Amino acid sequence: MPSIELKLSRFNRIYQPSDLLEGKIVIKSSSSISHYGIVLTLNGSVNLQVRGGSAGVIESFYGVVKPIPIVKKNIEIRTSGKIGPGTAEIPFSINLRQRGEENLERFYETFHGRNISIQYLITVDVMRGYLHKSLSATLEFIVETDKADILQRPISPEMVVFYITQDTQKHPLLPELKTGGFKVTGKVSTQCSLVDSINGELTVEASSVPIQSIDLHLLQVESILLGEKIVTETSLIQTTQIADGDVCRKMTLPIYVILPRLLTCPTVFAG
Known part of the structure; x- marks a missing residue:
């Protein structure tokens, strides 16, 4: 054959x-x-x-x-x-x-x-x-x-500062977290070239309960405009573990994520 x-x-x-x-x-x-x-x-x-x-x-x-x-x-x-x-x-x-x-x-x-x-x-x-x-x-x-x-169109990296506390969460929390407090701060790049990594840093300022893991999720957002209606779906495409176990407080942890090429592309608007 x-x-x-x-x-x-x-x-x-x-x-x-x-x-x-x-x-x-x-x-x-x-x-x-x-x-x-x-x-x-x-x-x-x-x-x-x-x-x-x-x-x-x-x-x-x-x-x-x-x-x-x-x-x-x-x-x-x-x-x-x-x-x-x-x-x-x-x-x-x-x-x-x-x-x-x-x-x-x-x-x-x-x-x-x-x-x-x-x-x-x-x-x-x-x-x-x-x-x-x-x-x-x-x-x-x-x-x-x-x-x-x-x-012709150089990309300038943009860093966004973020913080996470017990008050920013919408899901139910343990009573110890509500009373004892929780705070994570950091910054991460939100605009970059596909060939570059997503960079940033993260610091656990305080946590009244031990931390098991810190993960960064990469999400994919897809939308379709049909007439006057826009339908959008978000799906998880990659998870990167930043830390494993209960990390030291007030210690800066680096964020470094390689983008999966086939699952990511520049922001695109098409007919």
Whole structure:
């Protein structure tokens, strides 16, 4: 049984919209293969997705909200012919965005959300007629903002001061906390580049009960505007433990969180 595989020139599969997408099509077969053409398809779109389990509020709009096309290209790599036995490597190159080319939408950064995904896929099809099943392979690559755009719009880190006391909590507390008091102060960056970490610091000023753990939760906020109604869902995507056990009081603890690339993207507003 012949097999087909797509390999990109960059091992991390990260590209900017102005880059050239280069790679090779690897076909392995024990005998020669006749085909009616090898076609490469480039697809990028913003999609609403339904995951397994109970559907959320956003997912209820799955049949209403149409995908937003970003880019779609078809390139014929080879016309009809034959591929000999063994391993054949066919190189290819595609411009993601050419100057003067009219794109369907601007290139949003790759994002794997709970309800919304921004994906870029490259697919190769080897057409073999009615008697044989076509050979096909699909590979996802990651799109990030052009370096030129980043230089034009430098990101200045913003630090926000926060504090947590027994009075800021909305859930029921132990009587010891209510009477004895509790106070945590700190600061954390709320605006940064995706390639940078979230930094900050935290200090337990006072706690009348022992502390078991201090964790920082990274949340993902997704919204859909449908007519005049905005539906928003927030989901947890990562937890980072800042401290384990009862920490010393008035000691400054560092906050350092690496962002999971595929689950985060710059704040995006799309049609």
